Amino acid sequence: MWKAIKRLTSFKNFYRFSGKLLPWFGAITLVLFLTGLYWGLVIAPIDYLQKDSYRILYIHVPAAWMSLFVYIVMAASGAIHLVWKTKLSEVIANSCAPIGATFTFLALVTGAIWGQPTWGTWWVWDARLTSELVLLFLYIGYMALHSAIEDRASAARAAAILAIVGLVNIPIIHFSVNWWFTLHQVASISVGKGSSLHPSMYWPLMVMTAAFKFYFATVLMMTARNEILERDQNSNWVREEEKNL
Amino acid sequence: MTNTSLKAFNAMVRRDFTLALRNKSEWANPLFFFILACSLFPLGIGPEPNTLEKIAPGIIWVTALLAAMLSLDGIFRSDFEDGSLEQQILGPHPFTILVYAKILVHWLITGIPLMLLSPLLGVILHLPADGIILLMISLLLGTPVLSLIGSIGVALTVGVKRGGMLLSLLVLPLYIPVLIFGAGAVDVGLGGLDTSGHFLLMAAILVLAITLAPLATAAALKVSV
Amino acid sequence: MSLNEFFYMGGYAFHVWTSYGLTLLLLVLHIVLPIRRRKQLLRRIHKTIKRESAS
Numbered sequence: 001m002w003k004a005i006k007r008l009t010s011f012k013n014f015y016r017f018s019g020k021l022l023p024w025f026g027a028i029t030l031v032l033f034l035t036g037l038y039w040g041l042v043i044a045p046i047d048y049l050q051k052d053s054y055r056i057l058y059i060h061v062p063a064a065w066m067s068l069f070v071y072i073v074m075a076a077s078g079a080i081h082l083v084w085k086t087k088l089s090e091v092i093a094n095s096c097a098p099i100g101a102t103f104t105f106l107a108l109v110t111g112a113i114w115g116q117p118t119w120g121t122w123w124v125w126d127a128r129l130t131s132e133l134v135l136l137f138l139y140i141g142y143m144a145l146h147s148a149i150e151d152r153a154s155a156a157r158a159a160a161i162l163a164i165v166g167l168v169n170i171p172i173i174h175f176s177v178n179w180w181f182t183l184h185q186v187a188s189i190s191v192g193k194g195s196s197l198h199p200s201m202y203w204p205l206m207v208m209t210a211a212f213k214f215y216f217a218t219v220l221m222m223t224a225r226n227e228i229l230e231r232d233q234n235s236n237w238v239r240e241e242e243k244n245l
Numbered sequence: 246m247t248n249t250s251l252k253a254f255n256a257m258v259r260r261d262f263t264l265a266l267r268n269k270s271e272w273a274n275p276l277f278f279f280i281l282a283c284s285l286f287p288l289g290i291g292p293e294p295n296t297l298e299k300i301a302p303g304i305i306w307v308t309a310l311l312a313a314m315l316s317l318d319g320i321f322r323s324d325f326e327d328g329s330l331e332q333q334i335l336g337p338h339p340f341t342i343l344v345y346a347k348i349l350v351h352w353l354i355t356g357i358p359l360m361l362l363s364p365l366l367g368v369i370l371h372l373p374a375d376g377i378i379l380l381m382i383s384l385l386l387g388t389p390v391l392s393l394i395g396s397i398g399v400a401l402t403v404g405v406k407r408g409g410m411l412l413s414l415l416v417l418p419l420y421i422p423v424l425i426f427g428a429g430a431v432d433v434g435l436g437g438l439d440t441s442g443h444f445l446l447m448a449a450i451l452v453l454a455i456t457l458a459p460l461a462t463a464a465a466l467k468v469s470v
Numbered sequence: 471m472s473l474n475e476f477f478y479m480g481g482y483a484f485h486v487w488t489s490y491g492l493t494l495l496l497l498v499l500h501i502v503l504p505i506r507r508r509k510q511l512l513r514r515i516h517k518t519i520k521r522e523s524a525s
Contacts, residue, residue, distance in 0.1 A: 056486060109489070
């Protein structure tokens with residue numbers, strides 16, 4: 001069974017498999033984004049207190065959720081690489097970092113832009129915002145460490161260790177609003193316990209979240225395929241399939 | 246820990262401690278930096294006692310943190326360069342035990358002196374006596390964590406040429422919780438509120454760091470060497 | 471919601487549109503850059519194969 005898994009996760013098979021999935025994922029992403037944007041920006045009602053400014057929610061929340069999700073994927077992929085030394089997990093971990101950093105940056109910036117009219121301040125040093133900022137530094141540190149070490153294999157393993165060490169930040173970000181009194185809103189949505197958001201706002205948010213997830217999968221596949229092409233450019237399968245690549 | 250591991254631990258502690266003491270600049274420079282950097286603040290912000298008193302815990306904590314970080318390079322550098330680190334990894338003793346020993350020595354050489362110097366700096370920055378005591382406790386709990394977490398960063402970057410800046414980039418984000426609770430404990434205590442929450446959290450972070458950090462450091466060193 | 475209301479966003483036009491605009495920019499960038507890199511890599515591969523089959 002392990003042999004079958006190792007064969008499935010070879011560069012060549014991943015490349016082929018993701019190549020078939022990519023157009024579908026791209027199309028689904030586009031549809032979800034268009035639906036979510038129209039629903040969130042046009043159809044959804046205005047908030048009683050914040051009027052139209054709350055619509056930033058439809059970007060801010062999915063970006064923040066993705067920043068955490070992508071980091072976990074990156075760290076898990078790194079752990080798989082450390083334990084089983086598979087090549088694909090190394091490629092996936094590296095492909096996660098830039099997009100994860102972008103999601104984190106967007107969460108921070110849209111949060112600041114939203115916070116300014118709502119709370120009167122662009123920034124506050126509470127637990128959630130501070131730990132989200134730390135997350136951005138962790139992503140940047142991952143990329144910096146990986147590019148600083150010359151030997152590619154060592155770089156991948158060192159970066160994987162860093163990613164795993166930084167995992168401790170994720171629960172801090174997630175639970176900080178419950179642990180400390182903070183400016184940031186307490187979680188209104190939780191798995192299993194439903195949400196305190198009104199359905200007219202909840203569903204467009206879910207659509208946008210799905211859109212971001214499919215977007216991430218699409219970008220991840222595109223970036224990973226590029227890295228595979230670069231690493232294997234002199235290999236047999238690339239040469240043979242040259243026309244179909 | 247088996248008998249031989251304990252002996253190896255003690256031997257490594259004694260060796261590194263002796264080596265560090267002989268290299269005066271390694272332990273003296275961080276302390277001079279600590280004093281100098283703290284002194285810059287009254288010169289830059291103005292010597293008004295009320296202002297300084299309010300920000301003293303933060304200043305002392307940040308400069309202690311930076312001093313500890315600047316001294317981190319010494320933990321593995323010389324052993325890495327002359328090849329002893331490789332021998333220690335390949336040797337018969339569990340490498341993690343040896344890593345523990347090195348981190349302990351770093352804390353003894355850097356962290357404890359920083360803690361002992363802090364009252365002097367507290368006085369310069371007009372920190373009241375209660376604050377100084379709280380400061381020393383917070384540094385006592387916090388500096389081991391700085392050594393432990395810092396060792397992970399050094400281990401990851403020991404093979405990188407001129408990795409000093411990279412080390413800061415990796416280590417400072419992980420230091421932030423320690424700084425927040427350490428300096429926060431002093432602020433809260435001076436305000437008359439209960440500090441037990443802060444100190445308990447710092448103790449918890451310390452326990453977490455002691456148990457997990459050396460594992461990561463050892464793994465990182467095996468990658469870098 | 472009329473088109474005017476859409477752009478005006480209840481007075482919060484700057485906030486909403488800066489956020490959405492910045493997001494759109496970065497997300498599009500993360501699609502466009504990999505596409506360009508892919509074309510670069512494929513060109514390099516084709517060139518190498520052509521060079522080797524000619525020799």
